[in-house]
Amino acid sequence: MDQSEIDALLSGGNLEEENKKQQDIVDSLIKPAETEASNEIDNTPSTEKPEKPEKPEKPKKKGAVMGQLSKVSQEAEEGTTLVMNYLENMLNIATKQKEYSAKLETELKENTLIKSTEEIIAYFKDSSFLIEDLIFNAMDAFQFQDINRQKLMKVMHTLTQLNTYLNDLLGDDSVDDDKPVNFGRNIEDKTLATDLDKENVDDIIAQFQNSN
Amino acid sequence: MKFLVVDDSSTMRRIIKNTLQRIGYTDLAEAEHGKDALEKMDGIDIILTDWNMPEMDGLEFVKTVRTTNKTIPILMVTTNAAKDDIVDALKNGVNNYIVKPFTPETLKEKVESVLK
Numbered sequence: 421m422d423q424s425e426i427d428a429l430l431s432g433g434n435l436e437e438e439n440k441k442q443q444d445i446v447d448s449l450i451k452p453a454e455t456e457a458s459n460e461i462d463n464t465p466s467t468e469k470p471e472k473p474e475k476p477e478k479p480k481k482k483g484a485v486m487g488q489l490s491k492v493s494q495e496a497e498e499g500t501t502l503v504m505n506y507l508e509n510m511l512n513i514a515t516k517q518k519e520y521s522a523k524l525e526t527e528l529k530e531n532t533l534i535k536s537t538e539e540i541i542a543y544f545k546d547s548s549f550l551i552e553d554l555i556f557n558a559m560d561a562f563q564f565q566d567i568n569r570q571k572l573m574k575v576m577h578t579l580t581q582l583n584t585y586l587n588d589l590l591g592d593d594s595v596d597d598d599k600p601v602n603f604g605r606n607i608e609d610k611t612l613a614t615d616l617d618k619e620n621v622d623d624i625i626a627q628f629q630n631s632n
Numbered sequence: 633m634k635f636l637v638v639d640d641s642s643t644m645r646r647i648i649k650n651t652l653q654r655i656g657y658t659d660l661a662e663a664e665h666g667k668d669a670l671e672k673m674d675g676i677d678i679i680l681t682d683w684n685m686p687e688m689d690g691l692e693f694v695k696t697v698r699t700t701n702k703t704i705p706i707l708m709v710t711t712n713a714a715k716d717d718i719v720d721a722l723k724n725g726v727n728n729y730i731v732k733p734f735t736p737e738t739l740k741e742k743v744e745s746v747l748k
């Protein structure tokens with residue numbers, strides 16, 4: 421849902437129509453495989469004689485496209501894990517800085533305070549809070565990874581269905597079974613804007629609670 | 633207060649866990665999918681679960697938990713933003729709902745609201 425749809429929902433607009441539009445797009449994407457799944461291809465006589473499709477050249481390696489997409493998905497996860505490791509280490513350092521600066525402050529207060537030392541401590545303290553905030557923001561930014569991963573899985577799923585359909589049509593039975601489907605509905609339309617749907621979600625929850 | 637964070641993305645699990653730690657919750661368990669989570673329910677006080685996962689998805693997991701436990705607070709954290717999905721989750725026993733990507737403030741607010 422984008423903001424206009426949320427507004428439409430809040431003002432009682434036609435949200436179902438919008439959702440249906442999105443679903444139609446998804447349906448159109450997976451239609452060939454659904455046709456195949458009904459097992460009617462071989463039995464249904466065609467009213468007009470189609471031109472015989474030319475069988476594409478067999479790829480050098482089986483599942484080359486799938487393999488590549490799968491690798492992209494895997495590498496993105498690995499890369500993100502690595503960056504998260506670095507960030508977590510930085511976070512630990514910043515947390516330690518905060519502890520030490522507080523300790524230093526307490527100890528110095530018991531003796532004579534020098535103005536510049538106070539300034540340094542203040543800066544040290546402020547900056548560690550800032551570093552901590554920045555690191556948390558950077559970590560939160562990695563939510564894109566889950567969304568991109570699901571988008572890639574959707575592409576892989578569509579390609580697998582297309583592959584199954586084409587191979588069935590062309591008489592090649594060397595197709596792997598479907599991988600488990602674990603991407604969100606309408607994931608291809610998902611943006612990376614944070615909390616875009618929050619007001620809308622809260623509104624739906626309130627409506628639900630009131631009706632129960 | 634022991635949390636169970638269920639998500640097939642290890643990155644998402646870490647983001648959620650770090651945010652929870654920052655707002656003061658340190659007793660955290662994690663699971664990769666619904667089936668995995670069902671085996672880790674011992675001593676859990678609140679569940680944060682993703683929807684789209686292999687093996688057993690979040691909705692199936694919630695339904696299974698609710699057959700034996702009607703009271704444990706459950707927060708759904710997912711990319712699914714359609715109204716039908718949100719209502720479906722609520723009907724099946726989810727207490728509150730967060731759409732990814734979210735801000736730490738939203739997570740804090742929602743966790744506090746289900747713990748009230």
Ligand SMILES: [Mg+2]
Nearest residue numbers: 640682684685
């Ligand atoms: Mg997921």
